[in-house]
Amino acid sequence: MPIATEILSGEKADDPLYIPAIERVRSTLKQSGLLYIGDCKMASIGTRSHIVLGRDFYLCPLNAKQVVPEQLIEYLQPVWDRKQELTTIDYDYADGKTKNIAEGFELKLLQKVEIDDQEVSWEERQLVVRSFAIAQTEENSLRERIQKTSDALEQLKIPRRGKKKLTSFEEWESAVAAIIKRYRTSGLFQIEIHTKRVQKVKRRYLERQPQAVEEIYFDLDFKINEDAVRQQVQLLGWRVYVTNQTETQLSLKQAVRTYRDDNYTNVDLLDLKAFLYR
Numbered sequence: 647m648p649i650a651t652e653i654l655s656g657e658k659a660d661d662p663l664y665i666p667a668i669e670r671v672r673s674t675l676k677q678s679g680l681l682y683i684g685d686c687k688m689a690s691i692g693t694r695s696h697i698v699l700g701r702d703f704y705l706c707p708l709n710a711k712q713v714v715p716e717q718l719i720e721y722l723q724p725v726w727d728r729k730q731e732l733t734t735i736d737y738d739y740a741d742g743k744t745k746n747i748a749e750g751f752e753l754k755l756l757q758k759v760e761i762d763d764q765e766v767s768w769e770e771r772q773l774v775v776r777s778f779a780i781a782q783t784e785e786n787s788l789r790e791r792i793q794k795t796s797d798a799l800e801q802l803k804i805p806r807r808g809k810k811k812l813t814s815f816e817e818w819e820s821a822v823a824a825i826i827k828r829y830r831t832s833g834l835f836q837i838e839i840h841t842k843r844v845q846k847v848k849r850r851y852l853e854r855q856p857q858a859v860e861e862i863y864f865d866l867d868f869k870i871n872e873d874a875v876r877q878q879v880q881l882l883g884w885r886v887y888v889t890n891q892t893e894t895q896l897s898l899k900q901a902v903r904t905y906r907d908d909n910y911t912n913v914d915l916l917d918l919k920a921f922l923y924r
Contacts, residue, residue, distance in 0.1 A: 664693045678702055681891055695759045698768045703891040705901055713886045721774050735902045750775035752898050773887040773901055781883025791829040798825045803866050818864050834874050840865040
């Protein structure tokens, strides 16, 4: 069961509360060498360095700001180029069945921070892991959003009674952009708005002379950018975890299994688990 638990109001950030929670654990157990497991809010460099200075260990995922898509692509390019071998991670379920749940690899880097004018450094392992279940769920969601985008763009082309007529290029652009934003499919479609100008003559009517007028029509062409979709699918399900524990004490497989067993998703509940690794 959790060693430190705190109920928080929804608008309050969890990040600054991990260090006080860790200190409560330390004052209770009065020993070092613990492995602290938390969510991405525990992954701030301040919290990680605090754990290191206390001669303890951490395991937590990095958030999307700490690993931006460009960096994740850089990490995964050797995988796509078949230069990086992946480790398959299995999991033993309560029903006795064993199932492959993920795959991944790890990188090592030297972390450096300055605390009170002193440089603190330690070796950190970055575990780059792809969850099969999450990847499939995210791909299903992506395909659904792409289909909804296509349907909405098709509907945009069909005039209907009571439906506002788009009469300018800017209005068409704005309507298309709104659909792309609604379904979060930016960059996944190739879209062209064509302008067609037709010269017509209005017939004479009573005393009005015939008039030459220009009518403007708009047409929308679109298609799915399959290359962009393929690249986005390649990124689905991947997440980077960090730990300062050694591979001997906590292998890649053990880290994924341990985090899976002790994952907390309620953002209003600060939960921290600590394990003793000797």
